[in-house]
Amino acid sequence: MKTVRASTADRAQTIPPLAASALAWAVPGAGHLLLGRRQKGLVFLVALSAMFLIGLGLSGRLFPFVVAEPLVMLAALATRGIGVPALLAGWLGAGHGVVTAASYEYGNAFLIVSGLLNLLVALDAYDVALGRK
Amino acid sequence: MISHLGLLALFAFFVAVVFAVIAHDDPRQQVAFGARIFGGFVAAGLVLGWLMYPLPL
Numbered sequence: 001m002k003t004v005r006a007s008t009a010d011r012a013q014t015i016p017p018l019a020a021s022a023l024a025w026a027v028p029g030a031g032h033l034l035l036g037r038r039q040k041g042l043v044f045l046v047a048l049s050a051m052f053l054i055g056l057g058l059s060g061r062l063f064p065f066v067v068a069e070p071l072v073m074l075a076a077l078a079t080r081g082i083g084v085p086a087l088l089a090g091w092l093g094a095g096h097g098v099v100t101a102a103s104y105e106y107g108n109a110f111l112i113v114s115g116l117l118n119l120l121v122a123l124d125a126y127d128v129a130l131g132r133k
Numbered sequence: 134m135i136s137h138l139g140l141l142a143l144f145a146f147f148v149a150v151v152f153a154v155i156a157h158d159d160p161r162q163q164v165a166f167g168a169r170i171f172g173g174f175v176a177a178g179l180v181l182g183w184l185m186y187p188l189p190l
Contacts, residue, residue, distance in 0.1 A: 040154050044151065047150045048147075048151065051144075054143070110144065113144070113148065120155060133158075
């Protein structure tokens, strides 16, 4: 057990914290996987990806960046917190949102919170890479 | 289509899992902390739902 923890700590010290958190932002859980925290990384990958996909399935919207509307801007930033999946969904034409759908607001909640949670995970990866955790 | 309560429980489950895994390293602590968060979300949702019931919306 000590050997496993030592190797994980060694790996964490060799990876720049900013690179770990950037990777964690881009792909949910990837930062922790890179740092040797496999179980945590897999949990983040599955849970956050599932939340994002459920949000899209519930007709949620990937909000556009509209500077004139601060709340829409904040929602856009939050939904992009999930990283590459949001970009992929945009390229694939998903995430337009169906305002008239009964599940629209539920979908938005799932999309926004999955992005915000992924930003939290990216901060956690930064701490792990620094050796704080 | 899942009900409002079902979606609330699903949302609470995912948030509880992520919070628990971020906050703790030990699996037992993760389960205990996650269960508390999940229960808190669902209980708060039910209580707030009943409190809002008389409101004319």
